[in-house]
């Protein structure tokens with residue numbers, strides 16, 4: 699089992715923060731942008747009324763910015779515990795023309811918000827890094843309003859044997875090598891790849907949500923289960 703000690707994870711993201719966006723573009727050949735757009739477009743909130751969205755593990759702010767682009771009337775907040783990842787978000791948002799997004803340094807396991815605050819929560823490629831998955835789910839449940847929705851974009855593991863082998867070569871060998879070259883921290887990219895191999899995906903992920911507190915709305919596999927989009931509703 700990988701160590702997911704919060705301070706190690708934060709230090710690791712602080713160390714790759716500067717090259718994080720360019721590494722993402724190169725390592726996914728731009729695919730992460732397509733996935734993120736689809737992820738945000740699929741939220742389908744009631745746009746006639748004012749609503750609040752929290753983007754957890756916002757990193758350099760991609761999802762928060764896309765949320766504001768798609769849903770102009772929404773109040774968007776992005777949180778992350780890596781100050782260096784977060785440092786880049788306000789300037790990126792301003793460059794994209796969105797000055798009113800609120801970015802805060804905070805831990806998912808201790809969200810600085812009252813109960814029942816948000817209509818939607820998003821988290822993209824962040825949930826597998828959290829030290830305690832069930833505690834994170836409990837925090838999401840606490841700050842979501844009744845009937846509020848949680849949207850998760852996260853890596854999975856390809857199911858098809860041939861695809862799994864091909865993707866495995868890319869994921870285990872090429873990704874840590876290239877990620878190391880771009881960021882100067884090969885260890886971080888080896889961690890990122892191992893963490894996605896160990897993280898529960900598909901039905902296993904959905905099982906972590908208690909059926910009395912949550913209702914599954916949708917589970918979509920991307921690129922033969924390389925990643926998934928999950929949408930759940932708080933009861």
Ligand SMILES: C[S@@+](CC[C@H](N)C(=O)[O-])C[C@H]1O[C@@H](n2cnc3c(N)ncnc32)[C@H](O)[C@@H]1O
Pocket residue numbers: 704707708711754755756757758759760761777778779780783804805806807821822823824827828829
């Ligand atoms: C792989 S990045 C994803 C960033 C962004 N959401 C994206 O899709 O590009 C994962 C982020 O999760 C953040 N993170 C991990 N555990 C966290 C926690 N417990 N609280 C807040 N942020 C956390 C890291 O600091 C990092 O910025």
